[in-house]
Amino acid sequence: MTSLALYIHWPFCKSKCPYCDFNSHVRASIDEPRWRAALLRELASGAEATRGRELGSIFIGGGTPSLMAPTTVAALLERAAAHWSFASDIEITLEANPNSAEAARFREIAAAGVNRLSLGVQALDDRALRFLGRGHDRAEALAAIELAHAHFARFSFDLIYARPNQTVAAWRSELGEALRRAGDHLSVYQLTIEPGTAFATAYARGDFELLDDDTQGALYEATQQVLGTAGLPAYEISNHARAGQESRHNLAYWRYRDYLGIGPGAHGRLTIDGGKYAIANHRVPETWLGAVERDARGSVARAALTAAERRNEMTMMGLRLAAGLSRHDFRTETGDEIETAFARDRLDALVGGGFLELDSAGLRATAAGRQRLNAVLERLLA
Amino acid sequence: MTDLKHIRNFAIIAHIDHGKSTLADRLIQFCGGLSEREMKEQVLDSMDIERERGITIKAQTVRLSYPAKDGDSYELNLMDTPGHVDFAYEVSRSLAACEGSLLVVDASQGVEAQTLANVYQAIEAGHEIVPVLNKIDLPAAEPQRVKEQIEDVIGLDASDAIEISAKTGHNIEAVLEALVTRLPPPKGDEAAPLKALLVDSWYDAYLGVVILVRVRDGVLRPGQKIRLMATGASHQVERVGVFTPKQQMQSGLQPGEIGFITAGIKTVADCKVGDTITEERRPAAEPLPGFKPLQPVVFCGLFPTDAAQYEHLRDSLAKLRLNDASFDYEPETSAALGFGFRCGFLGLLHLEIVQERLEREFDLDLISTAPSVVYRVHLTNGQVMNLHNPVDMPDPVRIDHIEEPWIKATILVPDAHLGDILKLCEERRGVQQDLTYVGNRAMVIYRLPLNEVVFDFYDRLKSVSRGYASFDYQLDGYSEGDLVLLNILVNGEPVDALAIIVHRHAAEKRGRALCERLKDLIPRQLFQVAIQAAIGGKIIARETVKALRKDVLAKCYGGDVTRKRKLLEKQKEGKKRMRQFGQVEIPQSAFLAALKMGDE
Numbered sequence: 003m004t005s006l007a008l009y010i011h012w013p014f015c016k017s018k019c020p021y022c023d024f025n026s027h028v029r030a031s032i033d034e035p036r037w038r039a040a041l042l043r044e045l046a047s048g049a050e051a052t053r054g055r056e057l058g059s060i061f062i063g064g065g066t067p068s069l070m071a072p073t074t075v076a077a078l079l080e081r082a083a084a085h086w087s088f089a090s091d092i093e094i095t096l097e098a099n100p101n102s103a104e105a106a107r108f109r110e111i112a113a114a115g116v117n118r119l120s121l122g123v124q125a126l127d128d129r130a131l132r133f134l135g136r137g138h139d140r141a142e143a144l145a146a147i148e149l150a151h152a153h154f155a156r157f158s159f160d161l162i163y164a165r166p167n168q169t170v171a172a173w174r175s176e177l178g179e180a181l182r183r184a185g186d187h188l189s190v191y192q193l194t195i196e197p198g199t200a201f202a203t204a205y206a207r208g209d210f211e212l213l214d215d216d217t218q219g220a221l222y223e224a225t226q227q228v229l230g231t232a233g234l235p236a237y238e239i240s241n242h243a244r245a246g247q248e249s250r251h252n253l254a255y256w257r258y259r260d261y262l263g264i265g266p267g268a269h270g271r272l273t274i275d276g277g278k279y280a281i282a283n284h285r286v287p288e289t290w291l292g293a294v295e296r297d298a299r300g301s302v303a304r305a306a307l308t309a310a311e312r313r314n315e316m317t318m319m320g321l322r323l324a325a326g327l328s329r330h331d332f333r334t335e336t337g338d339e340i341e342t343a344f345a346r347d348r349l350d351a352l353v354g355g356g357f358l359e360l361d362s363a364g365l366r367a368t369a370a371g372r373q374r375l376n377a378v379l380e381r382l383l384a
Numbered sequence: 385m386t387d388l389k390h391i392r393n394f395a396i397i398a399h400i401d402h403g404k405s406t407l408a409d410r411l412i413q414f415c416g417g418l419s420e421r422e423m424k425e426q427v428l429d430s431m432d433i434e435r436e437r438g439i440t441i442k443a444q445t446v447r448l449s450y451p452a453k454d455g456d457s458y459e460l461n462l463m464d465t466p467g468h469v470d471f472a473y474e475v476s477r478s479l480a481a482c483e484g485s486l487l488v489v490d491a492s493q494g495v496e497a498q499t500l501a502n503v504y505q506a507i508e509a510g511h512e513i514v515p516v517l518n519k520i521d522l523p524a525a526e527p528q529r530v531k532e533q534i535e536d537v538i539g540l541d542a543s544d545a546i547e548i549s550a551k552t553g554h555n556i557e558a559v560l561e562a563l564v565t566r567l568p569p570p571k572g573d574e575a576a577p578l579k580a581l582l583v584d585s586w587y588d589a590y591l592g593v594v595i596l597v598r599v600r601d602g603v604l605r606p607g608q609k610i611r612l613m614a615t616g617a618s619h620q621v622e623r624v625g626v627f628t629p630k631q632q633m634q635s636g637l638q639p640g641e642i643g644f645i646t647a648g649i650k651t652v653a654d655c656k657v658g659d660t661i662t663e664e665r666r667p668a669a670e671p672l673p674g675f676k677p678l679q680p681v682v683f684c685g686l687f688p689t690d691a692a693q694y695e696h697l698r699d700s701l702a703k704l705r706l707n708d709a710s711f712d713y714e715p716e717t718s719a720a721l722g723f724g725f726r727c728g729f730l731g732l733l734h735l736e737i738v739q740e741r742l743e744r745e746f747d748l749d750l751i752s753t754a755p756s757v758v759y760r761v762h763l764t765n766g767q768v769m770n771l772h773n774p775v776d777m778p779d780p781v782r783i784d785h786i787e788e789p790w791i792k793a794t795i796l797v798p799d800a801h802l803g804d805i806l807k808l809c810e811e812r813r814g815v816q817q818d819l820t821y822v823g824n825r826a827m828v829i830y831r832l833p834l835n836e837v838v839f840d841f842y843d844r845l846k847s848v849s850r851g852y853a854s855f856d857y858q859l860d861g862y863s864e865g866d867l868v869l870l871n872i873l874v875n876g877e878p879v880d881a882l883a884i885i886v887h888r889h890a891a892e893k894r895g896r897a898l899c900e901r902l903k904d905l906i907p908r909q910l911f912q913v914a915i916q917a918a919i920g921g922k923i924i925a926r927e928t929v930k931a932l933r934k935d936v937l938a939k940c941y942g943g944d945v946t947r948k949r950k951l952l953e954k955q956k957e958g959k960k961r962m963r964q965f966g967q968v969e970i971p972q973s974a975f976l977a978a979l980k981m982g983d984e
Contacts, residue, residue, distance in 0.1 A: 009942060025943075191938040215908070219933030240938045255942045269943040280946060314952065315945050322940060351967060355910055375936040377910050384956040 005058030005089055007254035008048075010041060010078060011265030012067040013287045020135040020200035021162070021193060025267030025285050026065045038074045040294040041265060042081050047299045048262045049085030051272065055260075057086040059093040059251035062116070068098035072107055076114035093156075093250040095120055100146030100159075101138040108146075112153040118249075119150045120189070121159040126176050130165055133210075135200070147183050156247065158187035163225065164218050165193055166210045173221055177228045184234070186247035190225050191240050192218060222373055239322045239372050256323050258316040258335060266290035266300065271315075278307045278335075312336055313343055314383050321375060326359070326366020340365045348381055358382075386459045391640045392567045393461045393598070395479055395511075397503050398488035399496035399854065403518040406550040407488055407559070408446070408464055412629060414556050415448035415460070445583075445596055445642050447626040452564045460563055461642040463583070465502075471730065472858065473678055474584065476505055477658045480672075481583050481598035481642060484512040484567035486559065487540070491517040491525035491547070494825070495533050496854035497796045503538055514562045515545035521552055529823065537822045572639020578602030578663040580637075581672050582612070585655035587706040591623070593649040597661060598642045600672065605636040609664035610647060613671040614656050618664050619647035653709040678710050680728025681789065681859065682735055682838055683772040685716050685753035685881065686742070687724030693748055694723045700746035701725060704738065711738055716773070720881040720965060721751055726773055732838055753881045755838040760787040760862055774883040777869040780920060786867045789834040792817070792860040794827065795845070797853040802826045804848035812836035813887060831860060835867075835885065870895055872902070873916040873923075875966045891917075896925040903927040905974040911967045 015026045060082060062075065079094065095118040096111055098104055108119070123143045125131050131139055138146070150157040161180060163173055180188060195205045195212065204210065213221070226236060234242040238256055241249065254261055263270040263283060267290075270281040282303045284290040290300040307315070313336045320327035332340055340360065341349070352358040357371035357378050371378050398404035448460040465478035479485070485506040489495055506513060515534050517527050531542040546562055548555040579600040588594045597604065604610075608621045625633040626643040637643045649655060657678070660671035688697045701713050712728035729735040735755060742748045759771040762784045771777060771786075793814075797805045799821075809816070809830045818829040832841075837857065845853050870891050872882035886894050895917025902915045906929050913929035940948055 194938060216933050222934050239936055239940075252941065255940075255945070261942050263942065267943065269946060271942070271945075282943075282946065311949065315949050318948055318952065319940065319945060352910075355967075357910060373934050373936060374910060374932050377932055377935045379952060380955055381910065384952055 004259050006052055006055040006086070007251050007259060007261040008057055008060045008082060008086075009251075009261055009263045009265075009268055009270075010045075010060065010062045010067075011263065011268040011283075012062065012064040012070055013266045014069060015064065015066045016069065016137060017135070018200070020204065021196070023196035023199050024065070027287055029287075034071060034074060037291065038077060040291050040300075041078060043298050044264050044294050044300055045078070045081055045085065048264055048270075051274070052086070052260075052262055055086060056089050057082065057092060058089045059254060060095070061251040062094075062096045064097055066099055066104075067096050068104040068107065068111070072110035072114050075111055075116065079115040093118055095249065095251055097122065098146075098150075099136075099138065100143040102142055102145065105142075105146040105149045108149045108153045117155060119154045119157040120249075121146060121150055121157065123147070123159040123180075124162045125165070126161075126179055130168075133165065134162060144183065151185065156187065157185045158189055158243075158249070159184065160189045160191065162191050162193050164213050164221050166212065168213065168221065170217070170220050170224050174224055174228055177225065181229070181232045181234070186234070186244040187249065188229065188234060188242045189240055190229070190242065192222065219373070226369065235324070236372075237324050239375065253323075256319045257328075257331060258312075258319050278312050280305050280307055309336060309338075313338065317383060318379055321358075321365070321367045321379065322372070324366070324372070327364045329362070329364040332364065344382055352378060352381060386638075386641075388569050388572065388640050390456060391459045391461070391570055392484070392563050393463065393482040393570055393640065393642055394563055394567060395463045395465050395482045395485045395506065396488055397465075397485050397499060397506055397513075398518075399490070399493075399499045402488050402490040402493065402496075402499070403550045404464075404488055407486070407516070407518065407548070407556075408462060410550050410553055410556045411448060411460075411462060411560065412446055413553075414560065415450050444629075445627055445644075446629045447632075447642070448560075448628075450560050450564065453561060454564070458564050459641075460560070463642065471734070472501070472505070473676065473730075474657055475502060476509070477581065477583050479506050479509040479511065481581055482509075482511065483570055484514065484563070486563075487513050487515045487534070487538075488518050489515065489530055489534065491520050491527045491530050492522045493519075494526075494530050495537050495796070495822070497794045497827075497856040498854060500538065500794060500796075501856040501858070503540075512567050513540055514559075514566055515540060515542045516559060517545050517547045518550050520547040521549040521554065533822055537827065570640030572599065573601045574603060574639055576601035577666045577668045578604060578608075578610070578661065579668045579672060580604055580661040582655055582657060582659040582661055583642075584657055585649075585652045585709075587652055591646050593652055593655060593706075594644050594646055595649070595655055595661075596642070596644050597637065599637045599639050601639055601668070602663065603636045603638050604643075604645060604661070610661050611664045611667060612655070613660040613662055613668075614677075615654060615659065617649075617654055619649055622646045622648060651706055651709070653705065655709070657710075678730065680710075680712050680730060680758075681834065682729045682731055682755050682757060683726060684729075684735060684755045685718060685721065685724055685773070686713075686727050686739065687718065687721035687751045687753075687881075689749040689751055691722045696746070697725065697742070697748055697750070700742055700748060701727075703746070704741060708738070710734070718753075718775075718881050719877075720879045720970070721753075724751075728772065732842065751881075754884050756885065757789050757834045757838060759789075759867065759885060762786070771885075774869055774885050775880045777883075777885065780869075785864050787862040788865040788867060789862055790831050790860045791834050791837060791857040793830045793832050793837070793855060793857040795830065795853055795855050796822070796825055796827050797849050799824050799826055801849040801852060802828070805845065805853055808841075808844055808848055812841060832857075833863075833865060833887070834859070836887075868919050870898075871918045872898055873914075873918055874902075874906075874970065875911075875914050875968060876916075877966055878918075879965065879970075888919075891919055892924045895919075899925045899927040902974050903929055906968070906970055908932045909968055913968045 013025055013027050014032055015028055018028055094116050096116045097120045100121050100123055124134050124136055126140055128140050195201050229242045233244055236242050237248050260272050261270055266287045267285040268283045272279050281301050283300045284293055284302045293300045316335050353360055359366050359368055396404045444464040446462045450458045450460050452458050463478050463482050465475050487503055517530055527547050531545050534540050534542040546558050580597040583596040583598055585593055585595045606621050606624050610621055611618045623646045624637055625631050662668040688694055710730050713725040716724050716726040756772055761769045761771045763782050764784045812832055813836055814830040814832040816830055820827050845855055866888045867885050868888050868891055870884050870886050871878045899915045899917050906913055912931045915927045916923050917925040
């Protein structure tokens, strides 16, 4: 069996960013020892269910996990090491905000065992950072990047593009600067308006306008070109890395490998006795806390996925990768061949249209196909 | 039994919203037909769709018992008639069953076009007409002005018009009293052979087919063997009764009376409105005058959005026809829409009502194609074909000429909007017949081709007049027209469901508008979509839906996969509303665009 990926969710933020629809919450005060105890408790239950597996990666996300005391991070990693054997090259990532207070903890976080940092830089422009509601400015971001360089062998940072009024030329130059400062990995996301966020309200009210489809397309294409030329091609729709520097943890999602989710709102996919289970935790932190303190687990749903659901999930995730769906993995997961799993005429039309490639290695979306993956998936699966 | 002198049969003529149903409710209430508890709004409009839209589709009748001021008790039979032109023939039969009418006019609104058509029918039927001004309690009521209007426009003496408020119940008794004193009693001979007018029929889940009748001569009794003179079918009467509005069985119906019978009849299609019922054993020598079989004048294709619903649609049409024999349907196959039915209706409202009932009462999701009228295509070989589906249009080389149906439209409109109305009528190839003024309103009579009217005319009329114009029409024969078949092509393939027959001069404009609209309606997809309008081999308009440039979620991690999969599964449901067309998928709303081009 392949190695297991572990995700730990820290749901708290100092403030809620207007674009963010992740499971993040702002609380006046947090009883950290209590939350730490609950995370450790659920970790033990998760270990029970996955006994004997090797951990290939750990990802501590949020929320803002860099707000956790480094001692909490250390306690989580120590306990994980007690439950599972670690792969020799285990990747342990923590998400951090690039403001000065949090950056001051980078050394201790590295000392706790984290070997990869993911920084939420989002923009290198003060006006854009204000629009995005970030708690840091450009100078803080640049300083945090320097510190990340100093303390972590591997680090990545996020950028958000397709911001209102952004031009292709301005984005190219921002990307150029990002490349000069970057390590071997960059995540580049398009701004989208998600329901329930502050931006959704503001956008509906007409406070700002989004770029039209064609400009968004041009920005995406510029991203591929600039980062590709610089040696950080997209290995996934929004993720760029030098060869070998891909996020192992996120690859586990996209390759539809098993992952265990710990913490409020965390999701998991676990193969147990040949069946694949989708597990979802309570989203509201206090509800999750109560459940874990009572039952040692915070899950709200656990469902065996049908063959069609497994096929769909694997395809949706796998086609995001430049490498695509491996024929071998597809067969192992679904028991079916790519050629027979999908409607042949649809598959042929998508291959003929230049959106998919099918060969002995497997099925993959071309650059044109990845850029339009929703439409490709709709055609292929819906 | 009541003697003829104490019977009064009457109809109520009114424009939509002028208060006909409310007045009927009040009359029933006054005569104690229903207790307080049983009264609900618009007792007579029993279908949901009738209540909601404030229209009457099926004729209904109520027998009221009214103790008049002369000390005698009178049997008042109220015939509630459909108020819309689509049901003009039913209206004429309902009116033929009565001796008089109440003309109800909203005292704050005045006479409307629809009222006119019906009141003229009533005058033609020889009715005594009692004008009633309703909503007299409204601050905007202008009884004096409306009375003048009734006199000017209709030519009725309105000096004795009764001013009422059906809403508050004000002066209701005066209406009842006027019915007794001003309407003539019916005539008839009890001893003569049975002669009864078939006014309407419907399917009742408990009773089977129920026939509404007005007896002229003779007596209609349970057990009697009857014959329908137009169809020749014989049946045995099972039940005879009246509505009060509750069903009340009777030992018989005598001359002058209105009531219902059941006679083991299977479908309403066997009961032609206007037919004469006589006794098998002693038939009447002549049927009552005026029977004419109904002909659908507007046609469209109805298709289920989900192909799996085809059988359900077929069964539902059959069930609906049990109750409404005035629409026709036959199976139709469309390359774009799949299996469905070509349906014929009495008019646009009738079309809308049938479609809405199918969707509502039978839980169907339907696509309807652009309505078409019946064209007479004269072929070069001398044959004439009735064409009601554009896809059946013969090759132009075989056509000598085409005739299309025309209507005579009556439009009442405030002077301020007259210019726009005239412009609209001219755009629609209208020919002005008359223009007169009624107070500050103009009454225009136009001859118009029906195919220009089925195409969003009513919506445009309402919009250019801000809702103030009222409109009515009657069919007015066929005339030759320069008509062509306009095809819409998507990626080179004709979309049969979007083909329309139009006047040559309007073809380019319609074609371009349709292409533009489709361009907005067809979402960008992986492949470019070419939309063209063509007459024969000649392309007259073209639009392109560019291929999608980008369509992808930026983020998708472990948690998102469930949400994204569910989204995809939901899209799968939505896809049932899409039709695969070559490499592209067209949403059903694109097809509906052919109907809804009024707001550009």
